[in-house]
Amino acid sequence: MVSVSVVLIITQVTWFSEIFSTAPVSAKYVMPTIGFGIGWLVIDEFRKLCVRKFPHSIIAKIA
Structure with missing residues (x-):
């Protein structure tokens, strides 16, 4: 936030x-x-949701 303020x-x-x-x-x-x-944030939050919901999936193993 500081960097945005300075800019x-x-x-x-x-x-x-x-x-x-x-x-x-x-x-x-x-x-x-x-x-x-915003798109990157949504994709990352969806990835974290998948890791929590499916802890033994390939996505969880990659994370």
């Missing part, structure tokens, strides 16, 4: 962005990243 401060605060020569990232680039992260 937002550096890109959104005007005098910080002038010092570092940065610009805000458009939603066109941020949204696919957030979508991929």
Whole structure:
């Protein structure tokens, strides 16, 4: 959370962005990243559910 805060401060605060020569990232680039992260989280939680439900399965042995 700290890293997200630092990035937002550096890109959104005007005098910080002038010092570092940065610009805000458009939603066109941020949204696919957030979508991929949420998708990865859902897949991992489903994997953990399968490991708990089926402790002797191949998925549990891989984990």
